[in-house]
Amino acid sequence: RAGGGGGRGGGGGGCASFNPCTVQVTVRDPPSTVTGAASSLTVSASGATFPAGESSWLEVLQLGGGLLQLLVHVPPPQGPGALSLSLAPAKAVPGVSAARMTVVAEVAVARPAAEVHSVYPSVASAAGGVAVTIVAAWLPVSARRGGGRRAEGVSVTFGGQVAASVSVSFSDEYSTQLVATVPPIAFSGSSKVEVSHPLLASPAQADFVLSSPGLFAECLRGCVTSLSGGTTAVFSATGFAPGDSLGLSVEGATASVSNEQVSNGRHEVTLTLPAYSTTDASPSYELYASVFAISDATRSASALVTYRSPPGVLSSSFDPTGTKLVCTFDQATDGGGSRHCSAYFTSEGDMAKVGASATCVWTSATVLTVVLSAGATLVPGDLLALSRDLISSQDGASGAGGRAVITVGAPTVLQPPSLVLG
Incomplete structure (x- = not known):
């Protein structure tokens, strides 16, 4: 009996099309001819097509107690579906057929949505002729193999017009760097760059701006x-x-x-x-x-x-001592120095939670530390309404952010060092 674990290189507990995947498999009651060596097992994959010349291989993690745990490394499936991994001992058990010794693990293969991660430059003349570098993720393997060659099956459009030249300048397991030349386009203004391939469910796109020649x-x-x-x-x-x-x-x-x-x-x-x-x-x-x-x-x-945007609170949790609440913002703010916390917590109920004499100290441009005072009742899970009327981006451009409700998190518990003798 075999169970397929979560796939790495995919997501959502399975594998993703066009990307190598590693699946953890557990086999109960493996035959006696199976050892800790990978060569004592065979593996085959069905239910998907793979790039020519590539096959699955395995490595044994653990064998003992009636359990065999191993990793199966699968080449990039070329489409979504159900992948079947068949495992069998390389050496048959006397008197037992090979079919009875074969176990199968099922793994789902999802079709990932292609994404455009970056476009440079992201503005070009509508007259065309500008080479644009596009970094896209989750393209089929056949589209990634380039090194200056034309990207097989990939189509790139600017403002709906197809680029005549598309080549691959770099690729790895997940991302592909394409170079496409902007064609002449009859309009200017805000537009889109789209990357498509017949094996993708939908094209990936990003914003692109076309300017009139000479302007x-x-x-x-x-x-x-x-x-x-x-x-x-x-x-x-x-x-x-x-x-x-x-x-x-x-x-x-x-x-x-x-x-x-x-x-x-x-x-x-x-x-x-x-x-x-x-x-x-x-x-x-x-x-x-x-x-x-x-x-x-x-x-x-x-x-x-x-x-x-006005600064937003990324996290708010107790420090390890439990005497301070540390609020971390998503950008550098114009905050500095220290104030009585009533400047930031304007309701009587919130001030009762942090203590009537609590002090709010900016320990950095992104961190506001609430030093709790005597009588504080604040516990993890409490809600506080943080007034951002006095908090803006570091350059002041964002303006104040108004009130934000934050949830108090538990502290990170520090473990003392220990010595293990073996």
Whole structure:
């Protein structure tokens, strides 16, 4: 009898298509001819196709007490399905058929969703001809084998237009670095780069910006703002006609322009950055703002701006002594020094939990330590409402974050050193 354990190299307790996988198998009551040597067993895999010339192999972890534990190393399955691993002793037991000595372990093979991890550069001229480096994960093995050669079966599109040239410059077990050349595209502005392959359920994509040939823009001042926007920023742009009036948008939200000056072919635009709405949780977002001619929005250039979220609490738990609550934030803050904790915990109930005289000390730009005082009743699992009215990003751009509810975690218990004699 055999049981298949979780696969490594896959996820979710199985294996993933296009990636090598290691499966832990436990066999009960192995035959007497099986020893601790891997050569005393044979393994075969069915239910999936594998790259030519590659086969499964095994190693014995433990044998004894009626149990055999081993690892089966499986080459990359070339598609999802149910993988069957057949194990049999290399030497038959006298009087027992080989079929009776064969055990089978079933392992699920999932189809991973391909992902684009990075694109550089992520903005290019719509005239085409720019070589773009794309790092994608979970592509089929056949698509990863390159070293400067064309990526087999891989299609890359920019703004819906297929790149004529796609090659592999580097690959490992999980990631593939592709180099694709942007084709001529008839429009400019925010777009997508997509990586697809016939064996993938859906293409992987990432944001990509196309700029009109000969048009350039950059942010000069006020380039970092909060998610709510409102910062006064100054952008410069060249390549537009002197008579063009320019506008700006970020992810479809239009900025309010207050002033525009033109000198020696250079436009300088003063405006108020719009808000940016997102459901993702990240300390900051680097986005491309589109600077465009109001008379013809297809003529545009892009410039980078940063939207910063208010600092969020990553963790809040007791220190090993149980006398302090350590709150760690997801980014450097403008906090410093120490205050009475009523500045951060404004309700009477919360102050009763941490103690009426509790002190809140910034031990670093990312860590606020609550030093509990006499009478504190705080225990792991309690909820506290942390006021972030006095907490902003280190550059102040994020603005205050309002109230955040945090859950108090238990301390890490430190174990004293011990000496084991054997």
